[in-house]
Every structure is written in C-alpha cells, then in structure tokens.
Amino acid sequence: MNWRLFVGAALLLSACSSTVPHNTGVYLLVDTSGSYNRQVSKAEQIILFALSRLQPLDSFAVARIDTASFSEKNIIAKATFDDRPSTANQQKRAFASRVQKFVDESKAASYTDITGGLLQAIEFLNEKKPGRKEILIFSDMKEELDKGYVRNMPLDFKGFEVVALNVTKLRSDNFDPREYLSRLEAWRVKVEKGGGRWRVVNDLDRLDGLL
Amino acid sequence: MFMTSLLTITPWPVLSAAILLVLLIAALYLARHTAHQAIHAVTSALARGFRLASHSVAHAEERLAARNREVLLAAGRDAKERMVEREFARIADTTRKDLSSYPDMHRRLSEAIIRIEEDQEKAVEVPPEAPGWAKAVEVIAKLDARNAGAEILADIHKSMVKAHAEAMVDYRKASGERHGLLRKMMPDWRLIQETLGRVNKSVASVIERSLVIDRHMQDYETIVHGEDRALSVLSSSSLVHFFVSMLVLGVATAGAAVNFTLIARPMAEMVGGTNFIGVFRTADIAALVIIMVEISMGLFLMESLRITRLFPVIGALSDKMRVRMIGITFAILLLMASIEAGLAYMREVLLQDELATNALLRSDSTGALVNAHLWITTMAQMGMGFILPFALVFAAIPLETFVHSLRTVLGLMGIGVLRALALILRVLGNGLRHLGTLAERIYDLPLFVPLWIEARLAAAHALPPAIEDESLQEVRP
Numbered sequence: 008m009n010w011r012l013f014v015g016a017a018l019l020l021s022a023c024s025s026t027v028p029h030n031t032g033v034y035l036l037v038d039t040s041g042s043y044n045r046q047v048s049k050a051e052q053i054i055l056f057a058l059s060r061l062q063p064l065d066s067f068a069v070a071r072i073d074t075a076s077f078s079e080k081n082i083i084a085k086a087t088f089d090d091r092p093s094t095a096n097q098q099k100r101a102f103a104s105r106v107q108k109f110v111d112e113s114k115a116a117s118y119t120d121i122t123g124g125l126l127q128a129i130e131f132l133n134e135k136k137p138g139r140k141e142i143l144i145f146s147d148m149k150e151e152l153d154k155g156y157v158r159n160m161p162l163d164f165k166g167f168e169v170v171a172l173n174v175t176k177l178r179s180d181n182f183d184p185r186e187y188l189s190r191l192e193a194w195r196v197k198v199e200k201g202g203g204r205w206r207v208v209n210d211l212d213r214l215d216g217l218l
Numbered sequence: 219m220f221m222t223s224l225l226t227i228t229p230w231p232v233l234s235a236a237i238l239l240v241l242l243i244a245a246l247y248l249a250r251h252t253a254h255q256a257i258h259a260v261t262s263a264l265a266r267g268f269r270l271a272s273h274s275v276a277h278a279e280e281r282l283a284a285r286n287r288e289v290l291l292a293a294g295r296d297a298k299e300r301m302v303e304r305e306f307a308r309i310a311d312t313t314r315k316d317l318s319s320y321p322d323m324h325r326r327l328s329e330a331i332i333r334i335e336e337d338q339e340k341a342v343e344v345p346p347e348a349p350g351w352a353k354a355v356e357v358i359a360k361l362d363a364r365n366a367g368a369e370i371l372a373d374i375h376k377s378m379v380k381a382h383a384e385a386m387v388d389y390r391k392a393s394g395e396r397h398g399l400l401r402k403m404m405p406d407w408r409l410i411q412e413t414l415g416r417v418n419k420s421v422a423s424v425i426e427r428s429l430v431i432d433r434h435m436q437d438y439e440t441i442v443h444g445e446d447r448a449l450s451v452l453s454s455s456s457l458v459h460f461f462v463s464m465l466v467l468g469v470a471t472a473g474a475a476v477n478f479t480l481i482a483r484p485m486a487e488m489v490g491g492t493n494f495i496g497v498f499r500t501a502d503i504a505a506l507v508i509i510m511v512e513i514s515m516g517l518f519l520m521e522s523l524r525i526t527r528l529f530p531v532i533g534a535l536s537d538k539m540r541v542r543m544i545g546i547t548f549a550i551l552l553l554m555a556s557i558e559a560g561l562a563y564m565r566e567v568l569l570q571d572e573l574a575t576n577a578l579l580r581s582d583s584t585g586a587l588v589n590a591h592l593w594i595t596t597m598a599q600m601g602m603g604f605i606l607p608f609a610l611v612f613a614a615i616p617l618e619t620f621v622h623s624l625r626t627v628l629g630l631m632g633i634g635v636l637r638a639l640a641l642i643l644r645v646l647g648n649g650l651r652h653l654g655t656l657a658e659r660i661y662d663l664p665l666f667v668p669l670w671i672e673a674r675l676a677a678a679h680a681l682p683p684a685i686e687d688e689s690l691q692e693v694r695p
Contacts, residue, residue, distance in 0.1 A: 096572060
C-alpha cells in the first residue's frame with residue numbers, strides 16, 4: 008500500500024514538473040572575410056555580452072564565416088552551460104578565453120559563405136533542441152561564394168530568430184544605398200520565407216533587447 | 219407598426235387613441251380585483267419567503283453566537299486553568315525551597331537563641347558587696363580611749379581605700395567581660411534577623427501568589443458561570459491576541475523570507491538552477507521546504523517543552539518520551555541551522571564567483587578585486603543562517619495564539635455577517651409588502667375616473683335607505 012502511495016506521489020510530481028524547455032540556444036556567426044575581419048574585436052564585445060546574459064542549460068556556439076562555413080571546423084567555441092551556477096561560471100570563463108585567442112589570431116578569409124554558416128547554425132541548434140533558438144550574424148551580409156559552392160537552396164528557419172549585427176556599409180553601398188537596402192531585404196525575405204523572424208541591430212551600444 | 223395600425227381603427231387617430239384608452243381603462247377596471255389579488259399574492263409570498271429566510275439566518279446567528287460563546291468560555295477556562303496551575307507550581311516551588319531548608323534554619327535559630335541566653339546569663343551584673351566597716355567605725359568612734367581610736371580608724375581607712383581600689387578593679391574587669399559577651403551576641407542577633415527576614419519574604423511571596431490565585435479564581439468563577447462580563451473581556455482580549463499574534467507572525471514571515479533569500483541561491487548548486495516543478499524553480503521549492511521543516515521542528519520542540527498545546531498527542535506523551543523528542547527535534551534543528559550556515563557561506567562564495575565572472579565578461583578589472591572586509595558580511599550571513607532557524611522556533615507561540623483567537627474572530631465575523639444578512643432580508647420582506655400596496659395604488663392611478671364614478675354610485679346607493687328611515691320616523695307619531 009505504501010509503495011503504491013509513493014509511486015503515485017512520484018508520478019504526480021513528475022506530471023507537475025515542466026517538460027517544456029526554458030533554455031536558449033545561441034549561434035553567433037562572425038564574418039572574417041576581407042576588410043570585415045577588422046571588426047572582429049567588436050564581435051568579442053557581443054560574445055562577452057551574450058555570455059553574461061546566458062543562463063545554466065543554455066547553449067552557445069561561436070563560428071567563423073569564411074570561404075566554406077558549412078563545417079564543424081568553423082566552430083571556434085561551443086558550450087552548453089551546466090545546471091550548477093558555479094560550473095556554468097567556469098565554462099563562461101573558459102569560453103571567453105577561447106574567444107580571446109580567436110580574436111588575437113583571426114585571419115582574413117577570401118570569400119564569405121554566410122548561407123553555409125546559417126546551415127551549420129540550424130543544424131547545431133536543432134540538435135540541441137533549446138526552447139528558444141537565436142542566430143546572430145556579425146557580418147556586412149554581403150555573400151561571396153567561391154567557385155563550386157552551391158548555396159542556392161531554401162533554409163528552414165522555423166522557430167528561429169535571426170539577428171544581423173553591425174551590418175556595415177560597403178564602399179559600393181555609399182555610391183548606391185539601394186544596394187545595401189536590397190541586400191538586407193533579400194536576407195529578410197529569405198529568413199521569413201523559411202519561417203523565421205528577422206531583425207537588424209547596428210547600434211552595438213543598445214544590445215539590451217538582444218537576449 | 220402595431221400601434222400605427224391600432225390608430226387607424228377610425229379615420230381620426232385622436233379619436234382612435236381615445237377609444238383605445240377608454241377600452242384599456244375599462245379592461246383594467248374590470249380586471250382590477252384579480253390584478254390586486256395577483257399583486258398581493260406575489261408580494262406576500264416573496265415577503266413571507268424573505269421573512270422566513272431572515273428568521274432562519276437569525277436562528278443560525280444565534281446558534282453561532284452560542285457556539286462562539288462556548289468556544290470563548292472554553293478557551294478562557296483553559297487559559298485560567300493554565301495560569302492557576304502555573305501559580306500553584308510557583309507556590310509549590312517556593313514552599314519546597316523554603317521547607318527543605320526549614321530544619322536547618324530552625325536548628326540555626328535555636329542554636330543562636332541558646333547562645334544568646336547563655337551569654338545573657340553570663341552578662342548579668344554582680345551587685346557589689348555591702349561595706350562591713352561602717353558599724354565598726356561607728357563603735358570605735360564612740361570608745362573613750364585616748365588617741366587609740368584614731369589609730370584604729372586610720373588603719374580602717376587605709377584598709378577601706380585599698381578594698382575600694384580592689385573592688386573597682388574587679389568591677390571594671392567584670393564590666394569588660396559583660397560587654398564582651400554582649401558584643402558576642404551581635405552576630406547571633408543578625409543571623410536571627412536575616413533568617414526571619416528570609417522567612418518573611420517567602421511568606422510575603424506566598425501571600426502575593428495566593429492573592430493572584432484568588433484573582434484568577436474569581437475570573438475563573440465568572441467564566442464558569444458564563445457571565446456576560448467575562449464573555450466581553452474574553453472577546454476583547456481574543457481580538458487583541460489575534461491582532462498582536464498576526465503582527466508577530468508577520469515579523470516571523472519576514473524572517474523566513476530573509477532565511478529563504480540566504481539559502482535559495484546555493485540550493486541551485488545542489489538541485490540545479492533550471493529545474494522547475496510547475497512554474498516554480500526546484501531550488502526555490504527546496505529552500506522553502508527546508509524552512510518549513512525547520513518551522514515544523516520548532517513547533518514540535520515547543521510542543522514537547524509544553525510551551526504550546528497545538529498537538530494533544532505530543533502533550534499526552536510520557537515525560538521520558540517527551541525528553542527524547544526534545545533531544546531529537548533540537549538535534550535536527552541544530553543540524554538544519556548548521557546546514558543553513560554552510561549554505562549562507564556558499565552563497566557568498568557563489569556571489570563572488572559570479573561577480574568575478576561578470577567583471578571578466580565586462581572586461582572590468584575593478585570587479586575582480588576582493589574587498590578586505592568581505593569576511594564581515596560572510597560571517598554575518600553565516601550567523602543569520604544559524605540563528606534564524608532557532609528564532610523561527612518561537613513563531614510557534616504566536617501561531618498557537620493566532621489559531622486559537624482565529625476561531626473566535628471568525629465566529630465574531632460570522633455573527634456580524636449573519637446579523638447583517640438577517641436585517642437585509644427583513645428589510646426586503648417588509649419592503650416587498652409595501653411595494654405590493656404601492657403597486658396596487660399605481661394600478662389604480664389610471665382608473666381614477668371609473669373609481670370616482672364607482673364611489674359616487676356607492677354613495678348614492680348608500681343614501682336612499684337612510685332617507686327612507688328618516689321619512690318613516692317623520693310619519694310615525
């Protein structure tokens with residue numbers, strides 16, 4: 008009789024406990040192509056900001072955008088923070104030091120494979136199954152693919168929020184701003200067509216609403 | 219639409235309206251008696267219903283008041299019994315304490331008195347010897363011998379002076395001894411005075427206690443007799459107890475909240491910081507459970523010490539079992555307090571770790587600096603973590619008072635609500651009766667013309683027989 012009561016109570020408790028994940032998964036793509044590589048130090052600022060905002064059980068990965076971005080090798084650092092706050096703090100410190108090393112040693116890439124990076128981000132976050140999925144792209148959003156790379160495919164952004172950060176204007180954009188606007192519009196359409204939400208944040212001093 | 223068609227029964231709408239009005243009034247006049255009966259029946263039925271409900275509520279209020287009275291008197295009786303019991307226990311303590319030392323005190327007093335008696339006997343003044351030379355001097359002075367008497371007298375004088383000197387020395391010596399003996403009596407007198415003072419104090423204390431018991435017994439008698447004065451005193455004191463205990467429980471709740479803050483963060487290290495049960499974090503629930511267990515242990519401890527009487531089962535336990543229970547609950551409390559102190563320390567460590575991490579992430583070098591006086595806050599947190607569980611133990615006392623006074627307060631509130639409800643129902647019942655009369659009058663209002671005619675006709679019918687009578691009287695001789 009007693010064990011039945013115990014099992015009943017355990018079942019009740021397990022029924023009460025929430026199965027919906029409350030954690031967040033963040034994938035940050037950092038553009039290292041051409042002149043944008045000089046902006047990497049700014050990316051570090053965003054990474055540290057994200058680290059300070061993320062909680063235990065949240066997942067975070069930082070990956071580089073270069074010629075071929077659809078690869079695990081492009082991931083600079085990744086972590087799923089531990090349930091215990093003290094361990095999570097240690098992980099954050101280790102993460103920050105790896106990012107610091109990347110910033111110090113970053114080299115400019117010849118091409119910009121943003122779509123490949125996005126594919127990798129979708130794959131990573133879908134595997135982690137967080138409650139909220141966020142892809143941050145630190146780039147000028149100008150995609151330049153090397154010969155032989157096929158990226159003309161639809162992307163599934165269902166449940167994702169894609170945020171373009173620090174989208175700088177290129178020299179050509181200054182000549183014709185329509186280029187810049189059409190570039191951002193094209194990305195917005197691509198993300199929203201895939202079922203995601205699109206946002207642009209250019210003022211890095213106003214990151215409060217980011218995570 | 220319907221009205222428009224009604225107004226077209228004649229070519230002239232005004233005439234149609236007039237005809238319709240006359241018809242309506244006629245219909246109303248014909249249905250007047252039945253309508254009045256219907257209005258009267260409805261309003262009377264409703265009024266009776268409300269009056270019945272009012273009686274029922276008033277009866278319920280009386281029953282509740284009687285029950286509340288019983289509860290109050292029982293609580294008052296219980297409280298007075300406890301007070302009298304406590305006073306008797308105090309008297310018993312005082313008597314036991316004094317009576318246990320009574321033989322010793324009696325012996326010391328007797329010894330002191332004997333010593334004083336002996337010393338007093340010794341100190342009695344010895345009367346000086348009567349001078350024997352006076353008659354001899356007189357006889358010699360009367361002798362008729364030449365100069366022979368003078369020599370003898372001179373010798374006698376010499377001997378007398380010598381004897382006087384010796385007597386004076388003896389007297390001084392004896393006086394000195396007597397004074398010494400009297401001085402020796404002083405400590406014994408003091409001892410007697412002190413002992414009797416103590417006895418006086420004990421007796422005064424017993425008398426004082428007995429007066430208090432008398433007062434309590436008088437109150438008890440008034441309660442037993444169920445006098446209104448006792449009831450009103452108990453009722454008002456119950457209200458006071460309710461509000462005071464509520465205030466103290468509020469303070470205890472604030473203490474529990476501080477306690478919760480101290481242990482909620484480090485609990486995340488033990489049970490995880492992101493697990494949820496329902497909408498609450500598991501760490502928060504765990505911290506709350508610890509505090510609740512502490513409060514429960516405090517309740518059991520107070521019950522075992524017989525300070526509170528919320529659980530009759532614990533109060534009815536044998537003394538041996540109670541002592542065991544005191545030991546066990548105190549040990550658990552001590553363990554909990556130690557755990558809390560540890561968790562409070564852990565909280566500070568975690569806080570510093572988090573601050574250091576955040577400083578690193580903000581690239582702020584000043585955040586990583588360690589405050590030299592940090593140990594003070596750490597120690598304060600640990601101290602609070604250790605003391606608060608024991609402080610929460612005392613919440614059992616106001617809790618008991620709150621629970622007991624809550625019954626009375628709820629009863630008083632219930633009486634108030636029922637009384638107000640009964641009044642409202644009674645007012646509604648009476649109001650409906652008057653409303654029926656008013657409705658009848660309003661019904662009659664458009665019928666004033668036929669009613670006036672009816673009254674005139676009735677008056678006309680009533681007059682002829684009277685005239686006939688008068689004419690008959692006139693004809694008669």
